[in-house]
Amino acid sequence: MQDLLHGYYQQLGGLDPDASAPSPPPGPVNGEYQAQGKIVRVRRFSRRLVFVDVRMGQCKLGGEDTQEEAPLSSCSCGKVEAVLAAAQCADLPSLHRGLKLGDEVRVHGSVLQLKAPAPAPRTLLEVSRADILAKASVSGLGNAVEEWHAPRVERAEARSDSSKVAKTSTNETGLCKFWVNTGRCERGGEEGCPYRHPTGADLIRERKVWVAQRVESRMRSQQRADDPFEPGRKKRKSGRALIFAQWIHTTFGKPDHAIYRVLDVAGGKGAVGLELEHSFNLPSTLIDPRERILPKWTLRNLGDKELNAHWKGWFVDPPCEELDGLLQGTTPPSHTLLIGLHPDQATEAIVDIGLRLGMPWAIVPCCVFPSLFPERRSPTDGEEVTTTERFIDYLQAKDPGIQHAYLPFEGRNRVLYWMPPGADQSKAEGDAFS
Ligand SMILES: C[S@@+](CC[C@H](N)C(=O)[O-])C[C@H]1O[C@@H](n2cnc3c(N)ncnc32)[C@H](O)[C@@H]1O
Ligand SMILES: [Zn+2]
Ligand SMILES: [Zn+2]
Structure with missing residues (x-):
């Protein structure tokens, strides 16, 4: 603790x-x-x-x-x-x-x-x-959420949050949004609310349609113009670990890159590393301070195979002594791949440590935590970094060699990745994964 x-x-x-x-x-x-x-x-x-x-x-x-x-x-x-x-x-x-x-x-x-x-x-x-x-x-709860967004560093979220509130109280379908969402009506139900409050099977049916519409409109609003995967063609978010592992194998699995091991940073349950180790023969270590509680079906699929290694700690820059030891390992830096799928607070540390040590890396950024990192500024207009879009621009500006790609799953799906200069050409010896 x-x-x-x-x-x-x-x-x-x-x-x-x-x-x-x-x-x-x-x-x-x-x-x-x-x-x-x-x-x-x-x-x-x-x-x-x-x-x-x-x-x-x-x-x-x-x-x-x-x-x-x-x-x-x-x-x-x-x-x-x-x-x-x-x-x-x-x-x-x-x-x-x-x-x-x-x-x-x-x-x-x-x-x-x-x-x-x-x-x-x-x-x-x-x-x-x-x-x-x-x-x-x-x-009071509504106020609390608004208040949280009030400080200077959360301005952008405050705007999107207030638009959510506005959406909840307007209605094109005649349906009470409070009712369909929570089963309660803020305006006092039939007495004080001008909207419809269906019950029983009707409520279940209308709720399904409403949720599907909300999900679709959220996905459309997050879709970037250059993302080649249409919202309807994307796999569910729950399949993201497998998709990322396959992409890593395709992108870094060429013998030229000679990756010998992976550090799966902020990996949560460690699904990406597990997949890389078992399906692609690439030793992977999970780095995450959380207890690793695997779903039953993962344990069943694992059978008698062993779980990959787990170092329970924080990936921060500068690294603590133990993390430093793990980073150095016995493998030269350019043969160790740092990965982070939705790595939250560890995102920037992966980029900084990777660039500094000459370690290839691939990340799929998600949350920004502006109040934890208020000093970040957008490279284009000097504004605070409060959205994932700005965060990605900010990270990408750290090195001209950083590339990007899209993965075919819902939610945050833009990968940033970097290989040390010359990695493509360096014919390393030893058995890289392939
Ligand atoms: C959104 S979850 C993503 C988990 C997993 N990669 C996935 O996509 O399912 C973020 C994870 O980051 C971990 N985390 C946050 N900050 C970290 C840090 N500095 N070092 C290591 N792990 C961290 C959390 O414990 C959590 O498990
Ligand atoms: Zn109502
Ligand atoms: Zn996140």
């Missing part, structure tokens, strides 16, 4: 062991601060580790016993990122499932100081006690 937390703080640039906690007047009691406000984001890592963003009514964070709350100097957006780890917070096991978006909470704990203050200041609170003061109402 401590390793996981340490890794998380490393991703934020590391904690500063020398810095004393900020002491805004009138100061905390025994180094304890408390923050009170609405939950605007919950990320559950496990039952023993949960991250909760709390937006305070005003930008205030005060000491336990102070009547008047004191402003915290580093907090500009009124949001506190509360880290609830079972080791520090005895309430966590009983609270864990109860923490919901929109709930009013009070959290107590110590403020953590980051080594390098990020361009968008953030306040991390290591929580020792948490109380839920009031549960969210359904409409």
Whole structure:
């Protein structure tokens, strides 16, 4: 658990062991601060580790016993990122499932100081006690999501989110969108709502059509002009690991490239590496801090074959000593392939480490995490990187040798990949996979 937390703080640039906690007047009691406000984001890592963003009514964070709350100097957006780890917070096991978006909470704990203050200041609170003061109402939840998008770095998402809200309350089919979506009507049902509220088999049928339309319109809006795979021709997202593995085999499997091993970064359950190791005879190591829980059918298909290796840790740049050892290995860098399918926070580290060490890599970027990486700027207009499109442009600008391709599955399907200069020509010895 401590390793996981340490890794998380490393991703934020590391904690500063020398810095004393900020002491805004009138100061905390025994180094304890408390923050009170609405939950605007919950990320559950496990039952023993949960991250909760709390937006305070005003930008205030005060000491336990102070009547008047004191402003915290580093907090500009009124949001506190509360880290609830079972080791520090005895309430966590009983609270864990109860923490919901929109709930009013009070959290107590110590403020953590980051080594390098990020361009968008953030306040991390290591929580020792948490109380839920009031549960969210359904409409409160809507506000909470909007509030989360309010800070400067999430502007682009705020726009797309408000358009979602608008869509929910307009209607071309005469159908109540709240009703079809949740089985409840925000406007009070037949009494107060002008739209239709079908029931029973009609509801099931209309819901199916509505969901299919939503999925299709989302896919159309994500489709890029140069993507050769029409939305209707794409495979389901669940087939992405196999498709990516086959693409890797076709692209990097030529003897010229001489790839001896793969590091499957942020691989989750590790399906891509497993496929490469078993179907294409390419030793692969999964790198992901999560426990690897495989679906039953994967275990059945595995039969008596062994699972590929798993290093449980964070892929960050600069790498920790253990990761460094794994990267060096016994294979020369140009024969080790780094891959990342929807690798979330590890995406940029794969690119940076690959380019620096001369290791070929292939990634399919997805989420951007703008609040975690607020310093990224678009190479074209200098704007913040808040969308996947901008993120891909930003990554691609790191080296003129970076290429791209599309994979035939739904969702984020653009691959960026790079081979060290001369890799095509270098006739390496040994048994590369083919
Ligand atoms: C969206 S999932 C993708 C999993 C898998 N590649 C797939 O496509 O099904 C993202 C994964 O990234 C992992 N992850 C996030 N940041 C990471 C980091 N810095 N190092 C390693 N894994 C990370 C998470 O634990 C999670 O399993
Ligand atoms: Zn209605
Ligand atoms: Zn993602």
